[in-house]
Amino acid sequence: MGPGKPPPPPRTELDGFLAGAGYKVRSSDLHHVAQRLERLESAMVSSPSHVVSHLTSDTVHYNPADLVSWVDSLLSELTHSYHHPNNSSAPTSSTSSSSHSLPVDLDDLFAIPSAANNWLQPEMPLSQPPQLTVFTTMEEDSGIRLVHALMTCAELVQRGDLHLAGTLVDEMTALLTRINTGCGIGKVAGYFIDALSRRVSGAGSAPASPHETEILYHHFYEASPYLKFAHFTANQAILEAFEGHDCVHVIDFSLMHGLQWPALIQALALRPGGPPILRLTGIGPPSPDGRDTLREIGHRLAELARSVNVRFAFRGVAVSGLEDVKPWMLQVSPNEAVAVNSIMQMHKLLGPDPSPIEPVLSWIRGLNPRIVTLVEQEVNHNQTGFLDRFTEALYYYSTVFDSLEAACPVQPDKALADMYLQREICNIVCCEGAARIERHETLAQWRDRLNRSGFRPLPLGSNAFKQASMLLTLFSAEGYSVEENEGCLTLGWHSRPLIAASAWQASPLSAAIADGDN
């Protein structure tokens, strides 16, 4: 582990203190160390005892002064202990060649942490544990280098220097081969590098067919609690808003497979006083191959409603985008209570001027809904500056992928769920203008927008919170948390909110006019 090597010159005072205490770690890496310690803790808890007992013996395996690689070595040993060590044999032979293939500019762009100097020594005679140490040191270091390189590349793209950005993309791809792209930073970096290369080369991303989108959505639904949280919370709010009404009409902005509605139908069936007459209008893309997917979903829901004795009527509205929906298509009748439900759809309307969001919000308000449920990603991916957007996306999706890894070991679901997220990443990074539809905005921004458009917030209530918390305990990963935020609920991973659910109601007209005068 290079015990004789001095640490690099301290950049900040904190670095100086750390170095003086004998820790070879930079203050900028401490965040990384903390994250790794958290993962180490969960890995230790979930590992079988024979692996952990080896760590609890008194012998010191790795030099704890070098915090970054120490914690990562422990973590990798725990997680890699089931894997064959053949993946650790590859790097040792490639170290000497790869250190030469990196051009000098890359090294100048960021300083190499001291521990990385190890892998520049070729041909080390290695026995098994030190081999693992070398591999993980390199992986850890490669991860940090990749993140730095990604930021630099994004900055180059923002400046318009596409040629240099392209070279950097090639180098990052080479760097990628040396780390584990199955999980962690390697996987996320891989997706971002792919998206950047598409942007630089001008290839762009091919839009997915509606059928593909539905399948990916379904697998994302099963692999993670985000969509379930969205559906259950929205349903609870709609159920409470429909209390006392006998004719109710739900307008779903994106029907997909209609997975949200069985639970609502069942809850309405069991509601005190009996079920109301339920109408559901599902909006979705037109199906290309002649099948009427919307109608099929409608049939399925109708069959379910019939089994539980709820009077049900379905109507499908096939449009390619929400901006094409006209209120007359929804056929709202005056005596029914209307609920508008939008799960991660409204952000698609935030495109460049003339932005369709204002007209859509205005006709929604015109329907006089009892409740509008809005669930959106809790992050700002709609900034005009590319670098800012890229940075936000990198941190956001790293967190989401982290949470997926913990929650879903089942393979087919996880791979397709990853693809679902990958498409979002690609859209955020490669596309511009009208093609960029994943224009996520934060809860605070939505609040602002809806308040200005004549809506007022409807607090979600303790039942929704209880239900969401109960739902979360059913998921095997322990990092999820439900938080309440001024009447809205957010679901996050390790206290970083990732998805926010809120409910709204049209403000009385006089209040809206008064606001308009100000």
Next chain:
Amino acid sequence: MTRDKEEKRRPVLFINDHADILLEILKRLDGRSLCTAACVCRLWRALATADSVWEHLCLRRIVSPPPSSPGSSVRPVVSALGGYRRLYMLCVRHLLTRLDRDPGGRWRTSSAWDELQLSLSLFCVDYYERLGGRFGDTAATSSLMFLCKPVNV
């Protein structure tokens, strides 16, 4: 001589002659024991797999259901969706084990009725997905798989 001893050893009460007492006993068992009981003989199987016993098991923890939704109105809905035994096997069982593992959780102010409601909602989604199979949708996978995964405590 052996026949004499046998006659002395034969129990006075043969439980299979008293199905009503047997039913009362079965109603007090937990899910696992009930399944074991169903393997004993045909009579036990008929009694232990009857939905009323499983209904009792599911609703047992509910001390007082809200008067607005008495058990009798829940029954037709549950039967339509597949019955209490399936509800217990698919949802209630996992919910109870997961919740028991986290007794100090913040949400513990929720009642057993809330827990049943959540189980019912998940059960309904499962029923809906099975309907998808009948309608020829080959991509119908089970959304309740997450309940069957081992919990890392």
